[in-house]
Amino acid sequence: MINILEKLAEKHKDWVRIVQSFGCDLMTSEDLVQDMYIKIHEWSKKNNRSILYNEEEVNYYFIYKALRSIWLNHINYSKRYSDNELIENLNLSTESLDDKKKTIESIEEKLGQLYWYDRKIFELVYKDGISMLQISYKTGIDYCSIKRTIKKVKKILK
Secondary structure, rough: OOOHHHHOOOHHHHHHHHHOOOOOHHHHHHHHHHHHHHHHHHHHOOOOOOOOOOOOOHHHHHHHHHHHHHHHHHHHHHHHHHHHHHHHHOOOOOOOHHHHHHHHHHHHHHHHHHHHHHHHHHHHHHHOOOOOOHHHHHHHOOHHHHHHHHHHHHHHHH
């Protein structure tokens, strides 16, 4: 029986270069390639034929698609949590207590100046923790409209 991971490890530098071509730095590329090895190991239990053409030849296209999928998941995950951290943390960890109070007051002031609809949607999502999809279902407001409103309020607060 062929060990797929050994075959893939022979081309490790190629896999790292592929991920770097997506725009990642070296450390992130290494991490994503390691994630690819884990995924391939899980897939190999189900189906070896899609990973290898024959006993000697690796399916480069399959590996490329796997790496791209892992990279896109990484990008989406980091985007989602970087946006939430902006609102939740507000970079308050390095500020003194007085500065934190001033920052929170200025944000509350800006929220108070917003149109009532924008402020209410923002509060429902970030203060009450209701998902945008749930708001859409309950109110009948289009999901895209809610998403645009949240994006607009975040931009104002930045």
